Amino acid sequence: MLNVTDLQSGYGEMQVLWGIDLEVKEKSITVILGPNGAGKSTTLKTIFGTLKPWNGRIEYIGQDITFLPPHKKVELGMTLVPEGRHLFPNMTVKDNLYMGAYLKRAEERFEDSLELVYSLFPRLKERESQKAGTLSGGEQQMLAIARALMTSPNLILMDEPSQGLAPKLVKEVFETILKLKDEGLTILLVEQNVFASLEISDYAYILHEGKIAFGGTVDEVKESEEVKRAYLGV
Amino acid sequence: MAFVEQLISNLLYGAILGSVYGLATMGLSLIFGVLRIVNVGHGAFIMVGAFIAYWMFILYGIPPLISLFLAIAVGMAIGLAIYMLVVKRLVDAPELASLLAMFAIGIFIEEFAKQIWGADYVGYSWEIGGVSMLFTEVPFTKLLAFASSIVIAAVVYVWFRKTKIGKAVRAVVEDREGATTCGIDVNRIYALSFSLGIGLTVLSGVLVTLFTPVGINVYMGGEYTLKAFVIAVLGGLASPWGAFYAGFIFGLIENGSYTLLGLIPGVEPFGLTRFLSSVVLMLVLLVKPTGLLGGE
Numbered sequence: 001m002l003n004v005t006d007l008q009s010g011y012g013e014m015q016v017l018w019g020i021d022l023e024v025k026e027k028s029i030t031v032i033l034g035p036n037g038a039g040k041s042t043t044l045k046t047i048f049g050t051l052k053p054w055n056g057r058i059e060y061i062g063q064d065i066t067f068l069p070p071h072k073k074v075e076l077g078m079t080l081v082p083e084g085r086h087l088f089p090n091m092t093v094k095d096n097l098y099m100g101a102y103l104k105r106a107e108e109r110f111e112d113s114l115e116l117v118y119s120l121f122p123r124l125k126e127r128e129s130q131k132a133g134t135l136s137g138g139e140q141q142m143l144a145i146a147r148a149l150m151t152s153p154n155l156i157l158m159d160e161p162s163q164g165l166a167p168k169l170v171k172e173v174f175e176t177i178l179k180l181k182d183e184g185l186t187i188l189l190v191e192q193n194v195f196a197s198l199e200i201s202d203y204a205y206i207l208h209e210g211k212i213a214f215g216g217t218v219d220e221v222k223e224s225e226e227v228k229r230a231y232l233g234v
Numbered sequence: 235m236a237f238v239e240q241l242i243s244n245l246l247y248g249a250i251l252g253s254v255y256g257l258a259t260m261g262l263s264l265i266f267g268v269l270r271i272v273n274v275g276h277g278a279f280i281m282v283g284a285f286i287a288y289w290m291f292i293l294y295g296i297p298p299l300i301s302l303f304l305a306i307a308v309g310m311a312i313g314l315a316i317y318m319l320v321v322k323r324l325v326d327a328p329e330l331a332s333l334l335a336m337f338a339i340g341i342f343i344e345e346f347a348k349q350i351w352g353a354d355y356v357g358y359s360w361e362i363g364g365v366s367m368l369f370t371e372v373p374f375t376k377l378l379a380f381a382s383s384i385v386i387a388a389v390v391y392v393w394f395r396k397t398k399i400g401k402a403v404r405a406v407v408e409d410r411e412g413a414t415t416c417g418i419d420v421n422r423i424y425a426l427s428f429s430l431g432i433g434l435t436v437l438s439g440v441l442v443t444l445f446t447p448v449g450i451n452v453y454m455g456g457e458y459t460l461k462a463f464v465i466a467v468l469g470g471l472a473s474p475w476g477a478f479y480a481g482f483i484f485g486l487i488e489n490g491s492y493t494l495l496g497l498i499p500g501v502e503p504f505g506l507t508r509f510l511s512s513v514v515l516m517l518v519l520l521v522k523p524t525g526l527l528g529g530e
Contacts, residue, residue: 048415069421074416090404102398106417
């Protein structure tokens with residue numbers, strides 16, 4: 001579904017990604033792991049287009065989307081749940097969701113998407129008319145995922161969805177991600193939480209200093225003692 | 235009590251003028267709120283609106299209220315052109331770059347206007363009678379300006395709160411990155427907001443002429459730039475509604491203090507009203523640094 005070859009990018013003069021190759025298969029969960037500063041978030045941002053790629057190629061459902069602006073990618077069914085949620089704090093929960101369905105394609109399916117979102121996160125329905133900024137951390141993360149679902153996506157990029165959440169909520173977030181896969185969605189995840197994310201993922205990539213150090217199925221990662229010792233710190 | 239009567243009538247004028255001040259600041263706050271660009275050339279666009287009102291009236295006898303429509307259309311076209319040609323490249327540039335660019339555009343517009351319209355003060359007089367209220371005779375023109383300001387501000391408010399595109403503008407203000415992930419084309423929202431901001435500013439220039447019968451001049455904008463900045467900061471800088479309310483307060487202070495200061499012998503009240511406005515601004519900022527409606 002998503003094919004990334006030799007992706008390079010960075011901030012200003014500083015190159016962070018030195019040629020990333022990765023593949024995301026349809027209806028799977030793929031996780032990118034690695035130490036802080038390895039370029040995990042940068043990879044997602046570059047794929048989504050908030051950062052311009054310096055070099056390489058991004059192919060999505062058979063199309064070259066390397067230099068498409070982010071809103072065009074959303075139109076093609078890709079979206080990002082950014083690190084730190086990036087909700088609209090002074091807008092109501094409902095309006096946040098309504099903004100998720102901004103594009104015509106998504107707006108046409110607004111009612112269906114809303115139904116799906118409220119069945120996944122009943123608490124958001126209760127808080128419908130509350131301002132997003134007044135939600136708890138866990139609820140905000142739910143809303144961030146919900147807003148992404150409103151764009152009626154096929155591929156969701158998730159940047160550290162468990163960050164800053166209490167262990168119980170972390171579990172809830174990962175269960176949600178599994179449910180999304182059951183709904184037929186494809187997920188590319190970036191995580192610090194190695195164990196929990198390996199638990200739900202089908203494929204894993206280990207990022208090290210802006211390059212892919214290892215890639216394969218989750219079982220392969222788990223079996224490779226060397227990978228675990230060198231990169232995952234377990 | 236002649237003094238009390240004078241104070242009340244001055245406060246009435248203050249409220250009327252304040253509504254126009256408020257409207258004249260909304261564009262500034264909108265542009266700052268969405269694009270984080272300070273339009274230091276603000277007053278030049280008010281001047282353009284004033285000349286539209288003047289020429290429409292002088293050449294075709296079109297009353298200013300009708301010119302409002304032309305003014306917002308011309309203003310939005312100018313705004314869009316400036317965005318496409320200049321501002322688009324400067325959105326992510328350091329603040330100083332956009333500041334200088336807007337300063338230059340303001341000067342360019344003033345000098346360009348001088349080439350066509352000359353440097354003289356001009357004015358027109360639209361006589362449609364008046365009404366006696368609160369110890370004073372209020373011309374209908376000023377009441378119409380008051381009503382138009384409120385109606386226009388209300389329309390903009392509803393547009394922001396209820397329409398999809400208005401909500402998208404707010405979404406971009408609240409979180410640009412979040413808006414991107416919803417598929418909102420941030421660049422288009424910038425273009426729209428800048429265009430609308432300039433449109434509102436030019437439009438307010440039409441109403442300003444109802445208060446300055448012979449004060450239309452290509453350099454008239456400076457005074458309004460200054461006032462708009464005080465009002466914008468008072469209202470919380472990034473909030474068009476804050477700006478509108480703050481305009482009222484500014485008008486009341488300006489006119490109210492004029493009466494009070496006139497009581498002090500040997501004082502030139504006009505100069506001191508500006509001083510007092512600044513004092514009030516400082517006091518508000520001391521108590522609430524985000525402005526009256528800031529941080530909402």
